[in-house]
Amino acid sequence: MKILKPLALAFLLPFATEMASAYVPSTINSEAKVLLINDSLKWDAKLPFDKDVIKGKLENGFQYYIRKNAEPEKRVTMYLAMKVGSILEDENQLGLAHFMEHMNFNGLKHFPKNELIDYLQKAGVRFGSDLNAYTGFDETVYQLPIPSDDPELLKNGLQVMRDWAQDAMLDTEEINKERGIIMEEMRGGRGAQQRMRDQYFPVMLNGSRYSDRLPIGTEKIVMNFDPEVIRQFHKDWYRPDLQSLIIVGDIDPKQMEAEVKRLFSDMKVPANKKPRTEYKVDLLNKNQFIKVTDPEMSYTIGQIFIKHPEEKVVTVKDYRRDLLKDVFNQMINARLRELGQSANPPFIQGGVDISGFIGGLDNMGAFFVSKPGQFEDGFKAVVRELDRFQRFGFTESEFKRAISSISKNNESSYVERDKRKSDSYVNTYLNHFLNDGPALGNEDRYELTKQLLPTLTLKEVEDIAKEFYVDTNRDVLILAPETDKDKLPDEAAVNSWFDSIDKEDLKAYEDKVSDLPMLSKAPVKGSIKSEKSIDKIETKEIILSNGVKVLLKPTKFKNDEISINAYSPGGTSLYSDADYMSASFAGNLVNSSGIGQLNTVELQKSLTGKDVNISPYISERAEGLRGSTDKESLKTAFEMIYGYFTEPRIEDDVFQSVISKQKDMMANRENDPNFVYSDAIQRTLYGNSIRRVPYSLKDLENVNQANALEIYKDRFADASDFTFVIVGSFTEDEIKPYLEEYLAALPTTNRKEEAKDLNLYENNKGVEKVVNKGKEAKAMVRLTMYGDYTYNEQENLNTSALETILTNKLLERLREEESGVYGTGARFSVSKFPKPRYTFMIGFGTSVDKYQPLINSAIDVIKKIKAEGPSQVDLDKFKIEEKRQLEINLRENGFWAGQLLGSVQNDTDPTKVTRYLEELDKVSIESVKAAANKYLKEENFYKFILLPDAK
Structure with a gap:
C-alpha cells in the first residue's frame, strides 16, 4: 500500500543493542597520531564514495546512482527520491505532498488511471510489499523492485520512474476519488497517539515549521483544495534538480546509465523555479x-x-x-x-x-x-x-x-558482502542523496x-x-x-x-562476570545411527543413536549463516487449565534466564562477540528451539541447545521481573479500544477459555515458578521425538561432530506423545458483535468465518489464490471505486492439526456512516467470485506473483528452514516444493470458484464491529 513514513519522533523508541566479546586493544591515544587508511586517508580526509557505483548528474540537475548486484538474482530495485516533502507546503497545501504521492499511482502519461498497478501486477510485482512509496517532512520516495530478466519489463520500469518524476496526469476526477482514500488513511491514524502528538510536537520541535507540517495534512484542505493547487505544487517541486534515481540489481550498469540519460535528460526545470529552502x-x-x-x-x-x-x-x-x-x-x-x-x-x-x-x-x-x-x-x-x-x-x-x-x-x-541484498545498497545511496550521509x-x-x-x-x-x-x-x-x-x-x-x-551518594558500577563454563559437565557423546538422502531437495535425514532426527540442508545462499530449529509435539495442550498459566510462561521464563552455571547477565556477557542465538519455546501444541549461529559460534550454539535440555533454570529475579512487568502492562489496557475490541472477539468465539482470552491479574497469580520449571523439564525430558532442522552455510563434515557430541547425548525416555485436541473450535454459524469503545468517529470491521477444511497441496493453492484475488478485488471495489477505505484485504489461513480447519477474514477501517455499506460491498465481491469465479487476468496475476516470489524464496535459508520444519509439523512430504509450479499450473478459474463456494458461506460470517463510545 502507499504508506506514510513513520515520523522520526517515535512514541516509544525501542533500543536493541547487541553485546559481543572478542577483545580489541583500546589503549592507543589516537588523537596524538595521524591515522592512515589504505595509506591515503587522513583524519580530515573525506570518506571515499563507493567505487562500485556509477554516480552521475545530468545537465538539468537530475542525479543517478547505478550499481550491479546479483542478490537477489534476476531482480533490480529502483528508487526515485526527491527532496520534496511536507515541509515545503504553503498554508493552502497542507497534506498535498502526500496527496501528490498518491496521485502518482492514479494516472501517469504512459499508464493512465490505474493501469500502472494493473500492469505491474501482471508482471508479478506486489502492490504494497513491492510497489510502494512514502512521504516525509523533507522527502518523497518511490520504490519499485522488479524482475530484470525481462527486457520489456525493465524498459517499462524505467518509464514508470520517468513518469513519476514529472508526468503525473492529475486528472480532476482521479483527484476527487483519492480524497476519500486519504481521508480514511487520516482517520485510521487518529487516536491517543495522534491527539497527544498534536499537543507535544510544537514543544519538542521548538515551535518550528516542522510542528505544523505533518505529512498527512489536514482534513479541511485534503477534502476541499482546488485541483489547480496540487497541479501547481507538482509544477513547482517535481523537477529534476531535486530528484535522483537509484538503481541496484542484476543489470548492466553502463546500459542502464545510457537509458537513464535517454529518458531523463529532457526534463525541464521551471524558468522561475522556487527556492528549495532548508528548514531547521x-x-x-x-x-x-x-x-x-x-x-x-x-x-x-x-x-x-x-x-x-x-x-x-x-x-x-x-x-x-x-x-x-x-x-x-x-x-x-x-x-x-x-x-x-x-x-x-x-x-x-x-x-x-x-x-x-x-x-x-x-x-x-x-x-x-x-x-x-x-x-x-x-x-x-x-x-x-x-x-x-x-x-x-x-x-x-x-x-x-x-x-x-x-x-x-x-x-x-564483510563476510557477507557478496551476498548483500540490493535493498541495503539502495538505502545507503538514498541516505547519501537526501541527507549527505556516507556511502x-x-x-x-x-x-x-x-x-x-x-x-x-x-x-x-x-x-x-x-x-x-x-x-x-x-x-x-x-x-x-x-x-x-x-x-x-x-x-x-x-x-x-x-x-x-x-547529590546522591552513588556507587560505581560493578561489572559482574563469571569464569565458569556454561555447562557443569560435558555431554556423553553419542553416534549417528542411520542416514538417508532426500535428493530432490539436497537434504540429508539423519537418525542419531538416541532417536533424535536431524534434517540437514547445506546451502550457499549466505557465506556464514546457519539456521537451527527443533520441534516436538506436545506443548501446553498436555496440561490442565489449572497448570496452563505456568505452562504457557515456562518457555519464556527459561529463555529469559541463564543456562547451567551462568545466570542471565553472565550468559549475555559470555556471548559477547559471538553471533549466536538459541531460544526455547513451548506453544500450545509443541515445544522446541529456534535460533541461528555462524560457523565460529557453532560449538556455543550446541552447548546452549544441550544446556536448555539438561540444565535449564528459572532465576528468582527473572521470575519476579517477568511477572511484575506483565502485571504492570495490564494496568491500563482497558483504556485501549483495540484491546477491548480484541478481547470481545475472543470471548465471542471461545467463551472464557483461559487458553484463548487475555489473562487477568488473578490468572497471573497462578504462574508458579517451581511448577513452570518442572513443566519445562518435562517437555524437554525426552529428545527422542524431537526433529532438528539445520539449514545454511555448513558441510556435513563440519556439522556431524556436533550432532554426535551434543544432540546424540540429549536425554531420552522413548515415550510416545501427541498434542491433545482441546476442542476449542469456533461455531460455524456466525453472529454480529458490536463493541463501543473510543473517542474517534471511526469504525473497524472484521468479517471472519471458520470451518472444517480439506487439507492437501492443491486445496492449499486454491485457497491461496482465492485470498490474493479477493484482496485485489476488495481493494478495487472498497478503495478505488468507493473511496471508502485506505487498506483492506482477505486472509485465508489453514491448519492441519488437531483437525483440518480454515479461518477466513476480511478487515478494514472506515467512517462510522460507511461501515455497513462497505460490509455489503465486501460480501458482494465474494458473491461475484462464487458466481463467476475469478477472471483469467486475475488468476494469471496470482500465478506470476507466486512464480516470481518462488524464484527469490528458493535462495533463502529462512524459506527452506520453514519448508522443512513445516513438513515435520504437518507430517507432509518435504519435497512438495519441487512440485509447486506443477501444482500451481493446475489452479484454474473453476478450482478457485469451487473453493469459494465450498468455504465462503455468507451465513457463516462473524461480523465484529468497533464503533466509538455510545453517546
Whole structure:
C-alpha cells in the first residue's frame, strides 16, 4: 500500500543493542597520531564514495546512482527520491505532498488511471510489499523492485520512474476519488497517539515549521483544495534538480546509465523555479517540560530529549566520532537492560541513545515505560545511570565488550558482502542523496572500521557522552493515561529529581562476570545411527543413536549463516487449565534466564562477540528451539541447545521481573479500544477459555515458578521425538561432530506423545458483535468465518489464490471505486492439526456512516467470485506473483528452514516444493470458484464491529 513514513519522533523508541566479546586493544591515544587508511586517508580526509557505483548528474540537475548486484538474482530495485516533502507546503497545501504521492499511482502519461498497478501486477510485482512509496517532512520516495530478466519489463520500469518524476496526469476526477482514500488513511491514524502528538510536537520541535507540517495534512484542505493547487505544487517541486534515481540489481550498469540519460535528460526545470529552502529546528537554549494525557493511553512514558546541532559524517574523523557514540550506546543500554532484569525492575522498559533527530539536530534521548504509580522511580533510575557514568565512567571490561560487538558486526558484514541484498545498497545511496550521509564501499567500510576500532579509548567515549549529557536544550516529555493526570509530577518536581540524584551518594558500577563454563559437565557423546538422502531437495535425514532426527540442508545462499530449529509435539495442550498459566510462561521464563552455571547477565556477557542465538519455546501444541549461529559460534550454539535440555533454570529475579512487568502492562489496557475490541472477539468465539482470552491479574497469580520449571523439564525430558532442522552455510563434515557430541547425548525416555485436541473450535454459524469503545468517529470491521477444511497441496493453492484475488478485488471495489477505505484485504489461513480447519477474514477501517455499506460491498465481491469465479487476468496475476516470489524464496535459508520444519509439523512430504509450479499450473478459474463456494458461506460470517463510545 502507499504508506506514510513513520515520523522520526517515535512514541516509544525501542533500543536493541547487541553485546559481543572478542577483545580489541583500546589503549592507543589516537588523537596524538595521524591515522592512515589504505595509506591515503587522513583524519580530515573525506570518506571515499563507493567505487562500485556509477554516480552521475545530468545537465538539468537530475542525479543517478547505478550499481550491479546479483542478490537477489534476476531482480533490480529502483528508487526515485526527491527532496520534496511536507515541509515545503504553503498554508493552502497542507497534506498535498502526500496527496501528490498518491496521485502518482492514479494516472501517469504512459499508464493512465490505474493501469500502472494493473500492469505491474501482471508482471508479478506486489502492490504494497513491492510497489510502494512514502512521504516525509523533507522527502518523497518511490520504490519499485522488479524482475530484470525481462527486457520489456525493465524498459517499462524505467518509464514508470520517468513518469513519476514529472508526468503525473492529475486528472480532476482521479483527484476527487483519492480524497476519500486519504481521508480514511487520516482517520485510521487518529487516536491517543495522534491527539497527544498534536499537543507535544510544537514543544519538542521548538515551535518550528516542522510542528505544523505533518505529512498527512489536514482534513479541511485534503477534502476541499482546488485541483489547480496540487497541479501547481507538482509544477513547482517535481523537477529534476531535486530528484535522483537509484538503481541496484542484476543489470548492466553502463546500459542502464545510457537509458537513464535517454529518458531523463529532457526534463525541464521551471524558468522561475522556487527556492528549495532548508528548514531547521532552532535551538532555544532553554529547557522545556510538557506532560500530555489521554483517556485511551494505556501506559505512561517518560522521555528526555537533549538536543544538539547535527554532526554530519563526512570525514574519517567524523566516522571515528560516530563509532565512539555507538560504543556509548551499547554500554549504557547494557546497564539499563541488566537493571530491567532485576527482581523489582524500576521500569518496564528503558533505553538511551545518541542519534540523529530532525531539522538539523542530533539528540541524546532517554526513555522509559513507567510501572503504574512508580513514575518517579523509573525516571530516577534512568537518570541515575546517566549520572553514574558521568561520575565514574565505564569499566574497561564493559568497553572491551562494546568494542568487540562492533568488531564482530563489522567482520560479519564483510563476510557477507557478496551476498548483500540490493535493498541495503539502495538505502545507503538514498541516505547519501537526501541527507549527505556516507556511502562507503564494502571494503572501505570494513577496513576503516577495523583500523579505527583499536584506536578508540574509554576516556574518549566517556568524554563524548558527557558532551551530549548536559542540562541545556533539554526537554522532558511525559505521556500518560488521563486517569493518572493528578499523579504526574510538574516541572518543578522533575527538576528537583535531577538535583536530588546529583547529590546522591552513588556507587560505581560493578561489572559482574563469571569464569565458569556454561555447562557443569560435558555431554556423553553419542553416534549417528542411520542416514538417508532426500535428493530432490539436497537434504540429508539423519537418525542419531538416541532417536533424535536431524534434517540437514547445506546451502550457499549466505557465506556464514546457519539456521537451527527443533520441534516436538506436545506443548501446553498436555496440561490442565489449572497448570496452563505456568505452562504457557515456562518457555519464556527459561529463555529469559541463564543456562547451567551462568545466570542471565553472565550468559549475555559470555556471548559477547559471538553471533549466536538459541531460544526455547513451548506453544500450545509443541515445544522446541529456534535460533541461528555462524560457523565460529557453532560449538556455543550446541552447548546452549544441550544446556536448555539438561540444565535449564528459572532465576528468582527473572521470575519476579517477568511477572511484575506483565502485571504492570495490564494496568491500563482497558483504556485501549483495540484491546477491548480484541478481547470481545475472543470471548465471542471461545467463551472464557483461559487458553484463548487475555489473562487477568488473578490468572497471573497462578504462574508458579517451581511448577513452570518442572513443566519445562518435562517437555524437554525426552529428545527422542524431537526433529532438528539445520539449514545454511555448513558441510556435513563440519556439522556431524556436533550432532554426535551434543544432540546424540540429549536425554531420552522413548515415550510416545501427541498434542491433545482441546476442542476449542469456533461455531460455524456466525453472529454480529458490536463493541463501543473510543473517542474517534471511526469504525473497524472484521468479517471472519471458520470451518472444517480439506487439507492437501492443491486445496492449499486454491485457497491461496482465492485470498490474493479477493484482496485485489476488495481493494478495487472498497478503495478505488468507493473511496471508502485506505487498506483492506482477505486472509485465508489453514491448519492441519488437531483437525483440518480454515479461518477466513476480511478487515478494514472506515467512517462510522460507511461501515455497513462497505460490509455489503465486501460480501458482494465474494458473491461475484462464487458466481463467476475469478477472471483469467486475475488468476494469471496470482500465478506470476507466486512464480516470481518462488524464484527469490528458493535462495533463502529462512524459506527452506520453514519448508522443512513445516513438513515435520504437518507430517507432509518435504519435497512438495519441487512440485509447486506443477501444482500451481493446475489452479484454474473453476478450482478457485469451487473453493469459494465450498468455504465462503455468507451465513457463516462473524461480523465484529468497533464503533466509538455510545453517546
